[in-house]
Amino acid sequence: MKGLLIKDLYSLNALKKTYLLFLVLIVGFVAFLDFDSSYVASTLSMFVLMTSTTCFNYDEAYKWDAYGITLPLSRKQIVAARYLLGLGFTFSAGVISLVLSSLISVIKQEPAGWLINLLTTIVVVFIIGLLVNAVSFPVAFRYGAEKARYAMMFITLGPFLFFIIFRDSVTTPLLNFIASTGENFGIYLLVGFLLATLLFYVLSFFISNKVYQKREF
Numbered sequence: 001m002k003g004l005l006i007k008d009l010y011s012l013n014a015l016k017k018t019y020l021l022f023l024v025l026i027v028g029f030v031a032f033l034d035f036d037s038s039y040v041a042s043t044l045s046m047f048v049l050m051t052s053t054t055c056f057n058y059d060e061a062y063k064w065d066a067y068g069i070t071l072p073l074s075r076k077q078i079v080a081a082r083y084l085l086g087l088g089f090t091f092s093a094g095v096i097s098l099v100l101s102s103l104i105s106v107i108k109q110e111p112a113g114w115l116i117n118l119l120t121t122i123v124v125v126f127i128i129g130l131l132v133n134a135v136s137f138p139v140a141f142r143y144g145a146e147k148a149r150y151a152m153m154f155i156t157l158g159p160f161l162f163f164i165i166f167r168d169s170v171t172t173p174l175l176n177f178i179a180s181t182g183e184n185f186g187i188y189l190l191v192g193f194l195l196a197t198l199l200f201y202v203l204s205f206f207i208s209n210k211v212y213q214k215r216e217f
Contacts, residue, residue: 004081041097056145
């Protein structure tokens with residue numbers, strides 16, 4: 001399992017300069033322009049989502065799956081390693097975003113309440129990240145990285161377009177309802193979504209494991 005994680009990290013090593021440049025640009029834009037510090041969390045976490053798909057792309061390009069199943073590894077371990085990697089990247093993005101955004105907020109002297117807004121944004125983006133991986137991973141293990149990319153676009157853009165199109169009939173009434181119920185309800189709702197997402201992520205792992213067991217290379 002550890003070797004599989006190291007393999008993926010080594011495959012991404014060539015992109016480290018790109019990641020660092022992207023991080024510097026995002027922090028620079030937020031720090032010196034009129035952007036809220038929580039923008040770091042949302043942008044960085046969305047960028048990290050592409051990392052997992054990149055691992056699938058490398059595996060396909062080098063025909064790694066055909067080689068990997070000949071090693072003394074179970075297919076379940078191969079799937080589990082990718083899910084741990086996705087979880088680790090998403091969590092790490094949240095931690096990095098918390099540190100950088102907090103520093104920016106202190107330096108820019110943002111209004112009171114910035115920490116609550118930042119934490120809420122990080123949790124929401126963490127939930128979205130897990131949902132995107134939970135949907136795209138089974139597709140990638142069954143059909144490959146290309147179709148997984150389409151699944152990622154659908155799960156990312158689908159809800160956004162839905163809430164934009166049905167803004168007057170769904171989005172605005174929903175937000176007004178949450179606001180009217182008080183702050184505690186919003187916290188309970190967020191925690192509930194987080195727990196449900198974690199359960200869905202676990203369910204996604206079992207689905208991916210099942211389809212990968214039947215896949216031929």
